[in-house]
Amino acid sequence: MDALFTVPGPRNEPVGTYAPGSAAAASLQAKLAELAATKHELTITVDGVQRAAGGEAIDVVQPHNHQHVLGVTHNSTDADVAAAVAAAKRAAPAWRAMAYADRAAIFLRAADLLAGPWRDTLNAATMLGQSKTVQQAEIDSACELIDFLRFNVAFGEQIIADQPESSPGIWNRFDHRPLEGFVLAITPFNFTAIAGNLPSAPALMGNTVVWKPSPTQQLSAHYVMRLFEAAGLPKGVINMVTGDGQAVSRVAMTDPDLAGVHFTGSTGVFQHLWKTIGDNIASYRSYPRLVGETGGKDFVIAHSSADVDALVTALVRGAFEYQGQKCSAASRAYIPASLWNAGGVKERLADLASSLTYGDVTDFANFGGAVIDRRAYDKHAAVFGRVRDDASCTVLAGGTTDDSVGFFVRPTVIESTDPTHEIFTTEYFGPILGVHVFPDADFDAVVAQAADASPYALTGAVFSDDREVLVRAGEALRFSAGNFYLNDKPTGAVVGQQPFGGARASGTNDKAGSWQNLIRWVSPRTIKETFVPPTDHRYPHMG
Ligand SMILES: NC(=O)c1ccc[n+]([C@@H]2O[C@H](COP(=O)([O-])OP(=O)(O)OC[C@H]3O[C@@H](n4cnc5c(N)ncnc54)[C@H](O)[C@@H]3O)[C@@H](O)[C@H]2O)c1
Numbered sequence: 001m002d003a004l005f006t007v008p009g010p011r012n013e014p015v016g017t018y019a020p021g022s023a024a025a026a027s028l029q030a031k032l033a034e035l036a037a038t039k040h041e042l043t044i045t046v047d048g049v050q051r052a053a054g055g056e057a058i059d060v061v062q063p064h065n066h067q068h069v070l071g072v073t074h075n076s077t078d079a080d081v082a083a084a085v086a087a088a089k090r091a092a093p094a095w096r097a098m099a100y101a102d103r104a105a106i107f108l109r110a111a112d113l114l115a116g117p118w119r120d121t122l123n124a125a126t127m128l129g130q131s132k133t134v135q136q137a138e139i140d141s142a143c144e145l146i147d148f149l150r151f152n153v154a155f156g157e158q159i160i161a162d163q164p165e166s167s168p169g170i171w172n173r174f175d176h177r178p179l180e181g182f183v184l185a186i187t188p189f190n191f192t193a194i195a196g197n198l199p200s201a202p203a204l205m206g207n208t209v210v211w212k213p214s215p216t217q218q219l220s221a222h223y224v225m226r227l228f229e230a231a232g233l234p235k236g237v238i239n240m241v242t243g244d245g246q247a248v249s250r251v252a253m254t255d256p257d258l259a260g261v262h263f264t265g266s267t268g269v270f271q272h273l274w275k276t277i278g279d280n281i282a283s284y285r286s287y288p289r290l291v292g293e294t295g296g297k298d299f300v301i302a303h304s305s306a307d308v309d310a311l312v313t314a315l316v317r318g319a320f321e322y323q324g325q326k327c328s329a330a331s332r333a334y335i336p337a338s339l340w341n342a343g344g345v346k347e348r349l350a351d352l353a354s355s356l357t358y359g360d361v362t363d364f365a366n367f368g369g370a371v372i373d374r375r376a377y378d379k380h381a382a383v384f385g386r387v388r389d390d391a392s393c394t395v396l397a398g399g400t401t402d403d404s405v406g407f408f409v410r411p412t413v414i415e416s417t418d419p420t421h422e423i424f425t426t427e428y429f430g431p432i433l434g435v436h437v438f439p440d441a442d443f444d445a446v447v448a449q450a451a452d453a454s455p456y457a458l459t460g461a462v463f464s465d466d467r468e469v470l471v472r473a474g475e476a477l478r479f480s481a482g483n484f485y486l487n488d489k490p491t492g493a494v495v496g497q498q499p500f501g502g503a504r505a506s507g508t509n510d511k512a513g514s515w516q517n518l519i520r521w522v523s524p525r526t527i528k529e530t531f532v533p534p535t536d537h538r539y540p541h542m543g
């Protein structure tokens with residue numbers, strides 16, 4: 001069909017509240033019970049066919065109740081990954097030949113299915129498998145993923161509509177081709193929305209994909225894959241492999257047709273992937289596009305003019321929601337002495353952190369759950385061990401762990417007199433907030449130190465009621481955060497409103513949730529057509 005279609009204008013999906021006694025809460029509880037009672041077989045999906053991968057078995061458990069096995073997945077073998085790569089290559093010609101409107105319709109349908117009948121399933125899988133509360137699951141696996149799917153369709157249309165100028169007698173066109181080859185999407189445990197976005201964004205632009213989710217997100221990844229199928233995604237367009245990624249590094253990363261890597265996860269793993277590509281650079285058909293959004297050490301800096309209520313709320317939500325396991329989580333705070341002491345921030349922050357309940361997320365009254373796995377748990381226990389023996393540090397709240405039922409780490413506030421201490425520079429990815437208290441008059445010097453204290457530059461916030469202070473700090477911190485907040489917590493970016501990503505060690509800053517990300521998945525061909533071509537090779541100056 002030849003037509004210039006206009007895609008429906010996107011709006012952000014409203015966040016459900018799941019109030020006690022509501023029908024929404026009851027329906028979600030029923031789905032939680034159903035999924036918890038099911039022992040899932042968490043397969044790979046290659047060419048539309050589900051089967052267990054050939055490597056070692058991995059139990060997928062509830063982090064807040066680690067004896068409860070939700071399902072079993074397996075490491076993919078080299079042969080499994082090779083099959084997924086081959087399937088992606090086979091599916092490419094038909095998929096890229098499909099009109100944009102038809103590809104878009106599949107992802108818009110996925111968004112509508114998720115907004116409706118699939119909402120409970122994705123929320124329940126995310127709550128059980130990743131230990132998110134209902135609020136944290138709803139803003140992630142429902143709203144943010146729906147938003148990615150709908151907004152990306154509009155951003156893709158914007159890219160395709162961008163066409164070059166033409167002069168008289170000539171028609172210039174952009175053919176927004178997908179990349180030549182396949183895209184490898186490697187996704188982190190902490191956001192179901194990111195896991196769904198990383199394979200679907202390149203696919204929307206006409207690419208075929210091999211997707212490797214994190215084993216600790218495998219339950220919700222499994223349902224995201226089923227959602228795409230239910231929306232009509234043709235076989236082989238997105239192929240999912242499971243496990244730890246070793247075979248992916250060996251096989252997919254070194255394949256000559258690797259056209260792009262869409263990664264979110266830790267800085268170390270992204271640097272390893274980049275190095276693998278560097279080591280193999282002469283063997284690829286094209287230079288693979290590298291998009292990686294990685295770690296953070298995100299700051300909150302308060303000025304003496306800051307509103308104390310707003311500051312304390314932002315610190316508690318920013319640092320301790322989802323157990324601090326957001327790349328954007330506030331993990332270092334710089335507070336002027338007047339607010340810390342007389343202003344009551346110290347006491348209120350410590351009291352609030354101590355009062356937060358972390359527990360079983362199926363009890364909707366809890367504020368948080370557990371950290372994701374044994375490795376994360378042990379890392380936090382080790383930090384507490386080091387800090388306890390450190391004279392520059394005082395633990396004001398938390399500092400304890402308990403793994404008898406789940407991987408629980410208490411919300412922790414550590415005050416340190418040394419702003420170069422590891423609690424201000426190292427990403428722990430958990431509920432630890434380091435606080436440095438400074439004399440009010442040193443604000444500008446503290447901002448300058450904080451600007452370069454860590455290698456990361458992802459998110460950060462400044463609190464002040466003084467516009468000149470906000471402007472000055474904003475300038476000094478211009479390259480210290482890709483997402484910068486004035487008088488708000490540094491978490492909770494919304495698709496279409498705060499395009500997300502950071503620079504320095506935090507990634508390539510290709511802004512998930514904007515056209516800037518999608519443009520990395522096309523390789524335009526410029527077409528010039530001359531309607532009446534010249535028929536004489538001589539120019540006028542030749543006489
Ligand atoms: N900047 C952002 O937008 C953003 C968003 C979410 C998470 N993150 C970051 O992600 C990290 C937490 O997530 P995580 O623990 O899942 O990260 P991770 O780096 O441990 O894992 C990410 C993915 O890489 C895979 N992987 C690991 N080693 C691999 C290898 N050698 N070859 C191929 N794949 C491999 C993992 O299995 C997983 O799928 C934090 O550092 C956090 O800051 C960043």
Ligand SMILES: N[C@@H](CCC=O)C(=O)O
Pocket residue numbers: 190191325326327328490491492493494500
């Ligand atoms: N986009 C999310 C963070 C994603 C990383 O974990 C936020 O803004 O809080």
